[in-house]
Each structure stands twice: as structure tokens, then as C-alpha cells.
Amino acid sequence: MAQMNMLQAINNALDLAMARDESVVCFGEDVGHFGGVFRATSKLQDKYGKHRCFNTPLTEQGIIGFANGMAARGLKPVAEIQFADYIYPAFDQLVNETAKFRYRSGNQFDVGGLVLRTPYGGGIAGGHYHSQSPEAYFTHTPGLRLVVPRDPAQAKGLLLAAINCPDPVLFFEPKRLYRAAVGEVDEDYYELPLGQAEVVQEGSDVTVLAWGAQMEVVQKAAELAGQQGISCELVDLRSLAPWDLERVAESVLKTGRLVINHEAPLTGGFAGEIAASIQQRCFLYLESPIARVCGLDTPYPLALEKEYMADHLKTFEAIVRTVNF
Amino acid sequence: MTNPSNASTTTVHQAQFTGAHALSIPTLRILQDDGTLFAGASPPVLDRDTALHIYDSMVFIRVLDERMLAAQRQGRISFYMQCLGEEAAAVASAAALDRHDMIMAQYREQGALRYRGFTLEQFMNQLFSNERDLGKGRQMPVHYGSRDIRFMTISSPLGTQIPQASGYAYAQRLKGESNTTLCYFGEGAASEGDFHAGLNMAAVLRAPVIFFCRNNGYAISTPASEQFIGDGIACRAVGYGIQAIRVDGADALAVYEATRLARKLALEQQEPVLVEAIAYRLGAHSSSDDPSGYRSREEEERWRKQDPIARFRRWLLNQGWLDEAADQIATDALRQEVLEAVKEAEQVPKPRLDSLIEDVYAEPPPALKAQLEALREHIRRYPDAYPVTSGRLD
Numbered sequence: 001m002a003q004m005n006m007l008q009a010i011n012n013a014l015d016l017a018m019a020r021d022e023s024v025v026c027f028g029e030d031v032g033h034f035g036g037v038f039r040a041t042s043k044l045q046d047k048y049g050k051h052r053c054f055n056t057p058l059t060e061q062g063i064i065g066f067a068n069g070m071a072a073r074g075l076k077p078v079a080e081i082q083f084a085d086y087i088y089p090a091f092d093q094l095v096n097e098t099a100k101f102r103y104r105s106g107n108q109f110d111v112g113g114l115v116l117r118t119p120y121g122g123g124i125a126g127g128h129y130h131s132q133s134p135e136a137y138f139t140h141t142p143g144l145r146l147v148v149p150r151d152p153a154q155a156k157g158l159l160l161a162a163i164n165c166p167d168p169v170l171f172f173e174p175k176r177l178y179r180a181a182v183g184e185v186d187e188d189y190y191e192l193p194l195g196q197a198e199v200v201q202e203g204s205d206v207t208v209l210a211w212g213a214q215m216e217v218v219q220k221a222a223e224l225a226g227q228q229g230i231s232c233e234l235v236d237l238r239s240l241a242p243w244d245l246e247r248v249a250e251s252v253l254k255t256g257r258l259v260i261n262h263e264a265p266l267t268g269g270f271a272g273e274i275a276a277s278i279q280q281r282c283f284l285y286l287e288s289p290i291a292r293v294c295g296l297d298t299p300y301p302l303a304l305e306k307e308y309m310a311d312h313l314k315t316f317e318a319i320v321r322t323v324n325f
Numbered sequence: 326m327t328n329p330s331n332a333s334t335t336t337v338h339q340a341q342f343t344g345a346h347a348l349s350i351p352t353l354r355i356l357q358d359d360g361t362l363f364a365g366a367s368p369p370v371l372d373r374d375t376a377l378h379i380y381d382s383m384v385f386i387r388v389l390d391e392r393m394l395a396a397q398r399q400g401r402i403s404f405y406m407q408c409l410g411e412e413a414a415a416v417a418s419a420a421a422l423d424r425h426d427m428i429m430a431q432y433r434e435q436g437a438l439r440y441r442g443f444t445l446e447q448f449m450n451q452l453f454s455n456e457r458d459l460g461k462g463r464q465m466p467v468h469y470g471s472r473d474i475r476f477m478t479i480s481s482p483l484g485t486q487i488p489q490a491s492g493y494a495y496a497q498r499l500k501g502e503s504n505t506t507l508c509y510f511g512e513g514a515a516s517e518g519d520f521h522a523g524l525n526m527a528a529v530l531r532a533p534v535i536f537f538c539r540n541n542g543y544a545i546s547t548p549a550s551e552q553f554i555g556d557g558i559a560c561r562a563v564g565y566g567i568q569a570i571r572v573d574g575a576d577a578l579a580v581y582e583a584t585r586l587a588r589k590l591a592l593e594q595q596e597p598v599l600v601e602a603i604a605y606r607l608g609a610h611s612s613s614d615d616p617s618g619y620r621s622r623e624e625e626e627r628w629r630k631q632d633p634i635a636r637f638r639r640w641l642l643n644q645g646w647l648d649e650a651a652d653q654i655a656t657d658a659l660r661q662e663v664l665e666a667v668k669e670a671e672q673v674p675k676p677r678l679d680s681l682i683e684d685v686y687a688e689p690p691p692a693l694k695a696q697l698e699a700l701r702e703h704i705r706r707y708p709d710a711y712p713v714t715s716g717r718l719d
Contacts, residue, residue, distance in 0.1 A: 073427075
């Protein structure tokens, strides 16, 4: 075990994956010698050569198109999109190509080796284009897996699982935790399961669900609620596509209440999908309306970032309201 | 001396613009309409078997196209796209490849598939989206693909295969293979951002890919003059640092020779190369299009005289490699064969209901299995509304 921040854990995962499997190749903008603008690919080019860790021209649709081609030939490309805010030029390659590759060919061809890593989320004064959480655009696309880690140990285990997964995976890294989240990480190779939610804290009054950096936020809110005698069950969704309806439903059948938190705007956000599914599954057990604590339906703002965010106080308030309904 | 801008360091001291048509790329032509060679042209090294395989593949596609367009008109299949006028471009280019090279196509390159050995039954099964279709009946007609003959499954979004081909070829280089990827696209698709992305990435990352552009004058109704004003597509390659050649796309010998040399160059230099074939889309864009609304009969007639099959046929006759009477008999027999294959493919059932949720992921997730189960129950309650699947529920 060693102390690592999230970037070090990701770097460690890439290092291990490249060492054990020649077909793993890392690339993207500034990923090569420089090691990435956040240093996630630091020293990988020195270690594995320019042919396996390299810079690409500045073109997101090119990066993902290229990755699709490499994966179709049986490599495991780990492509980086510098900020999730810049994923949209590659939207067509991801949604029309990556996601449908296996299906449309009748399983003759696939791009299952593909992993897309991208820093996402706000809280770093990133304004419109360095703060977005675009996960819901992709959860609407059958064929893609989408995974979000909340701490260094999870980032490593989920990323290694993503690289090894026979389906294409979008791996969203909460950048405000890159250096802020530090924890004990096993230095050996290990994987954490995809498609499974994790109960982080057991509770009996209300289920509070989030993912990524927002787990920290809901944890704080749960502490505040605890001081008022409210027992929160905290669930980290971890995988948004496909997502673990069974595990979430199991928790809500026990608590009878659900609060969902995400940074992305409310309307069309993934909380809507979860709320609808849980309402259908747990209707007779729900004791209050499902609450969604989300970003506002605005572009991500700069000066009023704190006001915009689905922070711990807003979440705390929603928990109290839900329990007292 | 370092040169961070990676641009020529030659300087001038008077303002000097480079002309927009400073590059004027010539067209390679070897074979004349009468089947003889142009003066000064040398024929490619092409053995009799390969030449006849090229010819047979072109004729096959011509016959298939005629029959299947008619089948679409009769409402027997939902959609069709012909290769008319571009058979030489698709077939002779594929003939210049190694059988283990990957082909990534747009949709008007069925000739390449045929050359590689895609069978009449495989064409039919895809067109009728029956349960024998390699693609499991999921895509529109003409979206062929076959892993066995290394022909990547076609998708409708234009140009997406271009950066994919670059990545595929890069992977081939990384694996130390002595094979390349050939990527077909039309001159309209070359206006997509993916063209720019794919060519630049291939050049910078030294991917041994052959970009093969079919410049047939039209993207549906849009003439090439409304698509770009530069010197075709070939000149753009030079801007990316990619070697390029332009060739008469109705001239099978010229297409074969240009592609053969492009392949050699790509593999020896480990870098991309571009071939632009100038042809004419003699048919409609698709079965959903009527070209009389945007171009004249006179124009079509003018180009019809440059039929790539007729031209190559005359060369084969001059070579003494083709017997006129035997050829006629073979073509008539092929027409009959196609007719029968249509009738057979039509009778094959559609894919089973279960296949609906397969291959979205490597394994169907639980939620998707639940959706299938709900659908199966629904169909059991309303069997008459779902005749394709209701009789075969597990």
C-alpha cells in the first residue's frame, strides 16, 4: 500500500496496464513527453516509447476516430480528451461509431478495447468550458459504458477494469479531486467491478445517491443530517451505464426515501433516469417524493460557481425535507 | 536549428501570394475507350487470372445493381444504392491490394467486396436483412461487412471511417504487420471534419493507410463545384504532407496501377498516401433519389460513353483473354442466378427476437434482458401485430 492522490493512482494504473499488456496504448493532446496537462500520463512515454504513448494533433474527433480504428484492430487504446467540455467534437464518433460498432456488424467487429479518459466536473473556477459534467449525453447511448470514480483507490481499480473490459468505456475523472483526494492505494494490479454500485455508509432513514466528486459533498451533508438524528445510507453509483438498479432499489426499499445529487444541470440529467426507475420499482415503499439536488439549468458559471453547485448545504436541506415530508 | 513552426524557412522581401491553383494535379490514364493503350502509357503487370477476376467482379456488380434496383422498385427490399460507372474504381483498387489488407468503405464500393469473395448469397442476405445476414439484419441494405474477407462493416455517417482507417493502419504498423488499410470515401464526404482529422493524424503519426477518394462529381444533388473550389481532393493531401495521385476512375488499368504503387509506397515509407479516382456517378444517388431534378440527360449520356466495364472488356478482347460468345453466355447465366438468389433470400426468416438485444454490449446487461422479457410477453399477448417474431418465441 502507498499514499497516492488520484492522478498518481491513475498514472499507476496506466503504468501497470501498459506493462502487462503490449496492446495498451495511451494518446491524446499533450499526453506524450509532457505527460498530460494534469500529468496523468507522466513518464509513460519514457518507459514505453513514443509508439505507445504519444501526442496527437489537436482534434477530438480525430482522437476518438483513431482510437476506434486501433480498437477494431485489437489494440486497447486509452485515449485522453483534455477536458470533458471538449468531448463534443467527438460526439459523432462516440455515439454513432464506438457505441454501435459491435451491434451493427453482428459482432463481426468491435471496439471493446477502447477507453476514453477525461477530466470532468466543476469546483475549480473553470467557467463554461472547464467544468462540465456531460455524462447524461452518453448514458442515453446504448453500447457505451460510463464509469466515474470517487477516490484514488477506486480510480485505479475501475480504470484497470475499464481497460480490461470487452466493451468501450468512458472514464470520467473528477478533476477537482485529482490532487485533493489522497488515500491508501494497493500498488499491485487489481480491478473493481464495473456496473456495480457501492454502499459507502449504511443508514436507515434515507438513501443518498451520488458519484464521483459529489460523494464528498453528500458525505458532508449526511454528517450534518446525522447531527439531527437522521440516518443516511450513502450509495456511490460508480457506473452510470449500465447502472446498478438492483442495488439502488434494495437500499430504497429499506429506507423508503431517495435523494440524488449531481453537478450537471437538473433537466435531462441522469438523476431523472434514476428517479423514474426507482419510482417504478419502489412505488409502494416510497414515503416521500424522490429529491434531485443538481446544478441549475444554466451554462456552468464562473463568478457564481458556489451558488450554482449542488453543494452539501443544498443536499442537507433536501435530506431534511425528504425525511420530514 | 530548431523550427518550432514546422514551416519552410525560405523568405522573400516582396509580398508574394501562392496561387490557389498552384497545384494542378494531372490524371493518370492508361486505357483508351477503344481498349488500346494511350501512347506513352505502359500497362501494369497484370496476369490473365487477375484481369478476368476484375472483369467478372465488375460484371457481377452491374448485374446485381440492375436486379436489386428493380427489386427495390417492386417493394421487395427497402433501399438500394448502385455502383454504376464506378465499378472499375472499386474493383481494380481492391485487386491491387493484398487479401489481408483491411478495407474500410463508404457504401458505393460493393465491387471491392465482390472481388474479395463476398458471395451472391451474402449480398442477398444483407439486402433482405434475413436471419442469415452476417450483420443480423440490423442495418439498412448495402451496409455490408465481413470479418472473414477483411471488409469493415459499413456505416451511414459519412467520413467517420477515415480517422478510423488511420488508427487501424497505425495498429497494423505497431503490430509489425506488412499490411495496409485502404479507406474509400466520396468527394462529398471529404468535406467532413473527419477527413481533415483522419488525414492529418495519419500523416503526423505515420499510419500506412491508402485514402481512396471516388470523385464522381456529385454528392446526392450537390455538384462538386458547390463542394469545393480547390483542385479536387488530391491537392489537399499535399497540404497535409501526404503524397497523392489522381487517376481516371473509369480506367481499370490506371486504377490498378495507381493503387498498387500507392500500397507499395505506404508500406515501404510507412506513411499515408492518397488516390483520387475521377469517375461519374451514372446512376441515381440511391433508390430514394431522382437525378433528373439536378442534372441533364445530355450530361449523363456523355459520361455513359465512358463505361468502365465496356472499356476494360475491349482491352480483354484485344488481349485475347476473353471470348465474346462465352462472355455473353456467362452474363446471361449470372442474371438467372441472381434472380434465383433473390427468391431464396426472400424466403429466409427474419432474425430471431433474442438477437435484438445481443451485441449492444459483449453481454446483455440485466436491464436489457428485462426489456426483452417484457417485449416477449407483450408479443405473446398481441401475436398478430408482430408476425415476424410471434411464431418463433422461445
